[in-house]
Each structure stands twice: as structure tokens, then as C-alpha cells.
Amino acid sequence: MTQTMxxxxxLESLIEERYSCxxxxxxxxxxxEIEKMIELAERAPSWKNAQSYKIVALTGEKKEALCRDxxxxxxxxxxxxxxxxxxxxxxxxxxxRMMDLAVAFFAQLGIDRKDKEAREKQTLRNFNxxxxxxxxxxFIPAGLREWTILDLGVFFGHLTLVVRSHGYESILQAALAAxxxxxxxxxxxxxxxxxxxxxxxxxxxxxEPANHFKSQRAPASEILQIL
Amino acid sequence: MTQTMxxxxxLESLIEERYSCxxxxxxxxxxxEIEKMIELAERAPSWKNAQSYKIVALTGEKKEALCRDxxxxxxxxxxxxxxxxxxxxxxxxxxxRMMDLAVAFFAQLGIDRKDKEAREKQTLRNFNxxxxxxxxxxFIPAGLREWTILDLGVFFGHLTLVVRSHGYESILQAALAAxxxxxxxxxxxxxxxxxxxxxxxxxxxxxEPANHFKSQRAPASEILQIL
Numbered sequence: 001m002t003q004t005m006x007x008x009x010x011l012e013s014l015i016e017e018r019y020s021c022x023x024x025x026x027x028x029x030x031x032x033e034i035e036k037m038i039e040l041a042e043r044a045p046s047w048k049n050a051q052s053y054k055i056v057a058l059t060g061e062k063k064e065a066l067c068r069d070x071x072x073x074x075x076x077x078x079x080x081x082x083x084x085x086x087x088x089x090x091x092x093x094x095x096x097r098m099m100d101l102a103v104a105f106f107a108q109l110g111i112d113r114k115d116k117e118a119r120e121k122q123t124l125r126n127f128n129x130x131x132x133x134x135x136x137x138x139f140i141p142a143g144l145r146e147w148t149i150l151d152l153g154v155f156f157g158h159l160t161l162v163v164r165s166h167g168y169e170s171i172l173q174a175a176l177a178a179x180x181x182x183x184x185x186x187x188x189x190x191x192x193x194x195x196x197x198x199x200x201x202x203x204x205x206x207x208e209p210a211n212h213f214k215s216q217r218a219p220a221s222e223i224l225q226i227l
Numbered sequence: 228m229t230q231t232m233x234x235x236x237x238l239e240s241l242i243e244e245r246y247s248c249x250x251x252x253x254x255x256x257x258x259x260e261i262e263k264m265i266e267l268a269e270r271a272p273s274w275k276n277a278q279s280y281k282i283v284a285l286t287g288e289k290k291e292a293l294c295r296d297x298x299x300x301x302x303x304x305x306x307x308x309x310x311x312x313x314x315x316x317x318x319x320x321x322x323x324r325m326m327d328l329a330v331a332f333f334a335q336l337g338i339d340r341k342d343k344e345a346r347e348k349q350t351l352r353n354f355n356x357x358x359x360x361x362x363x364x365x366f367i368p369a370g371l372r373e374w375t376i377l378d379l380g381v382f383f384g385h386l387t388l389v390v391r392s393h394g395y396e397s398i399l400q401a402a403l404a405a406x407x408x409x410x411x412x413x414x415x416x417x418x419x420x421x422x423x424x425x426x427x428x429x430x431x432x433x434x435e436p437a438n439h440f441k442s443q444r445a446p447a448s449e450i451l452q453i454l
Contacts, residue, residue: 086374098276
């Protein structure tokens with residue numbers, strides 16, 4: 001276990017240098033440091049201060065056992081059964097961004113887009129959290145939905161940066177919510193909560209080619225209009 | 228118009244000193260600075276890099292005209308008609324947090340919880356963005372929902388901190404989404420987008436008592452479980 005000092009990097013650097021980490025070193029993170037990072041991210045604003053999120057962190061053998069089940073399920077070709085159904089129906093302008101990302105990402109990894117087997121192998125790595133020592137699962141109370149998910153997003157918007165300021169990297173993974181029955185079995189969380197999303201956290205492996213991939217962003221003119 | 232230099236404050240300070248600002252000075256924010264802040268927040272991760280948000284910023288007389296309509300509607304006693312319906316059904320543990328916030332907040336303002344008129348007067352200030360010079364409205368493509376709202380939350384989790392690093396404060400306001408017809412009339416955004424939430428941004432008014440209110444957080448043990 002390592003304990004990393006919070007860095008004094010500027011917010012701008014923390015944001016600009018962030019990437020979705022897809023290869024972690026096995027070095028664990030101290031329990032108290034996990035708590036400290038979550039506590040800081042919890043300062044994020046939420047609807048009437050509801051803070052309606054439940055975060056379960058798995059490490060060590062417990063994380064490995066869960067990942068084994070996820071990988072087995074993924075290998076079986078099972079369809080995702082996320083409690084927050086994966087979205088379709090993206091307008092073409094948005095699909096274009098998703099396609100641009102996929103093309104650039106697989107190019108960075110030297111994977112031919114037509115090489116289905118290589119692509120699937122890369123996708124499978126999601127279910128091992130790309131080797132991260134810590135995996136978080138985020139739940140919200142059953143019966144709540146969009147506004148609570150917005151709050152959860154704000155919390156994760158903080159957490160991704162807090163993690164970086166501690167010298168770690170992360171990746172927010174919809175894939176980890178694909179089979180809630182497995183997550184429930186390994187976390188013990190019951191039907192009073194809805195599983196939303198997962199996140200893997202740890203020290204980045206600099207030898208991982210995917211960690212040198214930096215995704216582009218749409219120009220502000222496509223997102224922002226000032227009246 | 229002022230242009231503020233990005234500060235070198237640590238992420239920890241930016242998060243810990245943040246509060247929901249409920250009183251702004253009239254000083255405007257330069258267009259290029261609004262763009263710069265949004266561009267940085269846009270570096271937030273999103274589902275397959277979809278960045279499915281549309282942000283419309285209103286300033287000056289356009290903002291004032293919109294606020295006049297919102298205030299008139301609120302005064303008429305109209306029920307909120309948000310496109311993302313306000314949530315109910317919070318479990319009692321969460322309702323307790325919301326109640327604790329309300330009690331502490333009105334105490335800070337010296338408003339008797341039984342003084343309905345004073346509470347309503349305070350609530351009405353939402354629709355003027357508490358005097359902020361810049362008001363943002365966040366939309367997502369129609370047909371998309373929770374995962375896109377999660378992404379939007381992550382974006383706002385970044386933006387609240389970016390705003391602070393530029394010397395401004397903000398408040399994320401569900402109230403600004405209460406009457407989408409008014410927002411659509413003043414922004415010209417059509418039915419191909421769903422209105423989610425609004426945010427007011429500007430320089431904090433230090434003489435505003437609400438700006439000296441700091442909301443509490445649940446202990447990490449209520450949010451986080453490490454297995």
C-alpha cells in the first residue's frame with residue numbers, strides 16, 4: 001500500500017492532463033487515502049444537499065473475485081443488463097464524435113478496426129478494471145433517477161480530479177454496471193439501491209499504450225452559445 | 228467586464244472553500260473568459276466522448292428578460308413543469324439531510340422556518356439567479372437520458388471548480404429548469420433538446436449572509452463502504 005501526498009498542481013493541469021486510464025500498476029491504495037479522497041469529493045454540491053450516493057469500494061481478492069465473474073459473463077456473450085439501460089438514439093452529430101474516438105483510439109493501440117477479435121480482447125479488459133487495485137461501484141436509492149444521477153455525476157466530476165491530485169488515475173466505466181447481479185453478489189447491496197456506474201482507480205502503468213491516448217474535444221462553438 | 232486570472236489555489240482549497248453562491252455582484256464576465264471556462268470543463272470524461280451537452284449562456288438584458296418571465300411565473304404560483312421531473316420518494320435518511328440543510332440555511336439567514344412569506348421571498352431569488360451576471364442553461368439531445376445526464380453532471384463537477392479557479396462562484400439550480408417554455412422562448416432552443424438544469428455564475432457578494440453559509444456533509448461512513 002502506498003500513500004501519496006496531495007499534489008499542488010493547478011486545477012488547469014489536473015483537468016488538461018487527465019485521461020481515461022486503461023492500464024494500472026498493481027500497487028494498492030491505503031484505506032485511509034480512499035476515504036480521504038471520497039470525503040473531499042463529497043463536498044460536491046447536490047440537490048438540497050441530499051448526497052444520495054452509496055459508494056462501495058472493492059480491493060484485493062474481493063475485487064479479483066468480482067472481476068472473474070464479470071469476465072466470465074462477458075466471455076459468454078451475454079447482453080448487458082444495466083439497471084440504467086445503456087442509451088441509444090444518439091443524434092448523428094454525437095455519433096460522429098463517438099466514432100472519431102473509436103477510430104483514433106484503436107489506431108493508437110495499433111488495432112485494425114476490422115480485427116474483431118483484437119477489439120473484443122481490448123473491450124474485455126474493462127471487466128478487470130484494466131488491472132486497477134481499487135474498483136468503485138456507485139449506487140443511488142431505488143426510486144430516484146435523473147436528478148440524483150446528475151448529482152452523482154457532479155461527485156464523479158470532483159472525484160476524477162481529486163484522484164489525480166493524489167497521484168492516481170481513474171476511468172469511469174459504464175461497463176462495470178453491465179451485470180448488476182454479479183455486482184450485488186459481491187458487494188451485498190440489495191434492491192433498495194440502483195447500480196449506476198463503476199470506476200477503477202490506481203497508479204497508471206506508463207508502459208500501457210492506451211495511456212498515451214488523448215481524446216479530442218468538440219470546439220466550444222459546438223457546445224456553447226452565448227446570448 | 229472583468230477578466231480574472233486563473234488562480235493557483237490547490238484543488239483541495241477549491242473544493243473545500245466552495246459553496247453554493249446565493250448573492251452575486253453585478254460585474255459581468257468577459258465572453259472569452261466564459262468560453263475559456265467552458266472549454267476547460269469540456270475536458271471532463273463522457274460516454275465514448277459523446278460530450279452530449281448544449282450550453283446556452285445568457286447575459287445582460289437577455290438574461291434580465293428571461294428572469295422577469297421566470298419571476299412572474301413563480302409569483303403566479305404555477306407548479307414546476309421541468310422536463311426532467313423533480314424527484315420525490317427520497318428515503319428517510321436522505322430526507323433527513325435535506326431537512327438539516329433547510330433548518331441550518333434559514334437559521335443562517337435569520338428566517339423563521341414558520342415564516343412562509345420570508346421563505347418564499349428567498350426562494351424567488353432563485354429565478355433572478357441571485358443577481359448573477361451570467362446564467363447557463365444545460366440541454367441534452369431529446370431521446371437521451373440518464374447516462375447523458377451523468378456526463379452532464381461530470382461536466383458541471385468540473386465547471387464549478389473551474390469557475391472558482393477564475394475567481395468566480397456558482398450555483399447549480401434545478402429551479403432554472405422549472406418552466407422550460409420560458410427558457411425555450413428566450414434561448415430559441417427547440418424540441419430536439421431536453422432542458423436539464425441551470426447554473427448562475429459571477430463574483431460573490433461578500434455582504435450576502437447566505438454566502439457565509441457552509442453546508443455540512445454526511446460522514447464518509449454513511450456514503451462509503453470499503454470491502
